Amino acid sequence: DVKVTQSSRYLVKRTGEKVFLECVQDMDHENMFWYRQDPGLGLRLIYFSYDVKMKEKGDIPEGYSVSREKKERFSLILESASTNQTSMYLCASSDPGQGTVSQPQHFGDGTRLSIL
Amino acid sequence: QKEVEQDPGPLSVPEGAIVSLNCTYSNSAFQYFMWYRQYSRKGPELLMYTYSSGNKEDGRFTAQVDKSSKYISLFIRDSQPSDSATYLCAMSSIQGAQKLVFGQGTRLTINP
Numbered sequence: 001d002v003k004v005t006q007s008s009r010y011l012v013k014r015t016g017e018k019v020f021l022e023c024v025q026d027m028d029h030e031n032m033f034w035y036r037q038d039p040g041l042g043l044r045l046i047y048f049s050y051d052v053k054m055k056e057k058g059d060i061p062e063g064y065s066v067s068r069e070k071k072e073r074f075s076l077i078l079e080s081a082s083t084n085q086t087s088m089y090l091c092a093s094s095d096p097g098q099g100t101v102s103q104p105q106h107f108g109d110g111t112r113l114s115i116l
Numbered sequence: 117q118k119e120v121e122q123d124p125g126p127l128s129v130p131e132g133a134i135v136s137l138n139c140t141y142s143n144s145a146f147q148y149f150m151w152y153r154q155y156s157r158k159g160p161e162l163l164m165y166t167y168s169s170g171n172k173e174d175g176r177f178t179a180q181v182d183k184s185s186k187y188i189s190l191f192i193r194d195s196q197p198s199d200s201a202t203y204l205c206a207m208s209s210i211q212g213a214q215k216l217v218f219g220q221g222t223r224l225t226i227n228p
Contacts, residue, residue, distance in 0.1 A: 004159070031214050040124065042204070042220040043160075050214070058215075090159055094214065104150055105216060107159035 003027070004108035006091050012114045019078040021111050023091030032074035033092040033105060034058075034066060036085075043090065049074055050096070081115045088112050119143050122205055122219025131228050135192040139205035139219045142186065146207040146217075149181050151190045154202045154221065163203075164190065195226045 007022035025032065033048040035058075045058030047066040055066050063085060067075040074093075078085055089112075092105040122139045129135055137151075148167055152160035164179040166172045172179045178191040188207070192199055205219040 040220060042122075043206075043218040045215065048215070092159075096214070103214075104162045104165050106162065107152075109157070109159045 004091055004093055004106055006089075006108040006111050008111050009109065010112050012116060013081050014116055015081060015083060017081045019081050019113070021076040021089055021113070023074045023076070023108060024072050025093040025106075026072065027093065027106070028071065029093035030071070030096045031094045031103075032068065033094075034064075034074065034076045035090045035092065036060070036087040037090055037110070038087050046076065083115050086113060086115045117142060119217050120205065120207060120219045123222055124220045126223040126225060128225045128227060129195060131195060131197060131226055133195050133226075135195050135199070135224060137190040137192075137203050137222050137224070139188050140186055141188075141207060143209065143217075144183075144186065145209035148208045149179070149188050150206045150216070151179055152204040152206060154204060156201075160204055197226045197228050200225045
């Protein structure tokens with residue numbers, strides 16, 4: 001089974017802090033994703049990566065950055081945390097598939113982040 | 117208008133009932149359709165994955181895709197309390213093959 005592990009289940013930080021959320025997958029997947037999940041808004045894509053050191057903006061990248069130095073690890077960084085970044089953060093990974101075939105994504109259990 | 121619309125519920129049904137969960141979408145380029153199940157305090161897990169139109173069955177679960185109506189459904193037969201969860205539809209196009217667009221999720225409760 002694919003395992004996507006997020007380093008923290010719950011995290012409390014203060015406004016203005018730099019926050020790091022870590023994600024590791026054990027299936028040698030090339031694609032990795034960061035989402036946030038908010039009530040009434042569903043899952044929204046923040047950033048994704050197709051390969052090591054590659055990254056692309058998703059739908060809501062403002063206030064976030066990412067790092068992918070190794071294939072199995074994808075980090076989400078909140079440069080200066082604000083209260084509107086309080087949310088559930090979900091990491092996912094997937095195979096690239098062949099050509100343009102979409103492969104399902106496998107999710108971690110999320111990090112519930114509170115910014116005070 | 118959102119690309120994918122899903123009734124957030126909540127939906128509450130008695131054990132043994134047939135459950136129908138639905139999503140509509142506006143982007144005719146969507147070709148891949150998925151259903152995820154998310155238990156409380158857990159990440160979404162893939163339940164069903166279909167390509168283009170048609171039906172797919174897996175045990176008590178059936179996924180239907182009607183591309184002409186831009187409408188997808190998930191049916192749960194003989195529903196069990198363990199099916200209580202939030203169900204998310206997700207879809208992608210060939211052009212954006214690695215990016216999924218999610219519905220809001222429907223919260224389902226099966227009452228014993």
